Amino acid sequence: MTMRASCLLVFAFLTGAPAGAVAETRLCTNGLITVQSDTPTHLGAMCSASDRALSLMDECGLRKPAPVTISVSDLDPPTCLGLFHCGEATIEVLSPDMIEARRSETGVYSDIPADRLFESVIVHELGHAAMDQTPCPYGNCVATSEYFAYTFQLLDLSEEDRATVVPQAEQPVDVKRDQINSMLLFMAPDVFVRNVWGHVSSRGDICTQLRGVQDGIIVFDRFHP
């Protein structure tokens, strides 16, 4: 079974949505990612973020996703910054303006400027896309998929931005595997993200860890009777 749709959560709701406009579509020069937005200035940033994500996959020896279309969207229901639709090869992301409008609800990312957070969300969602073919022995492997996507996203951030997400003084140490779980993800996503970084950065080579997760060898989810 493959992973279910995964979203980068914020626990709040938008009011209103901008009127629709004709979206422009561009195939990025990487040849794998197609981007869509009704604001043409988004397209370069979207391709740039997807270039970085694919380069990181190359550097780590990870499987790349099947061709994916990424669209700037109001995300209905608007509970996410970004959303990967598994099995459909599509990703929706909020625009930088919408992210800014929800600044107070971006949790652990609240200190990252909206334009950089926009690109970072794309990298996160492409992490989910790269996990789409990973076997899951349970009903879902949401914690495992988020572990991969958050690690991927944190690797893409500058050290300066990453330090706002996981301050050195607050980086958890000696994180056990059972401290990465779906309950924590939904109840305390900030703690989940910091636990992910505390876990992945203390186990030797991060790429090796990511390959183990993508190959289905490392699984954080459990069977729930």
Ligand SMILES: [Zn+2]
């Ligand atoms: Zn996610």
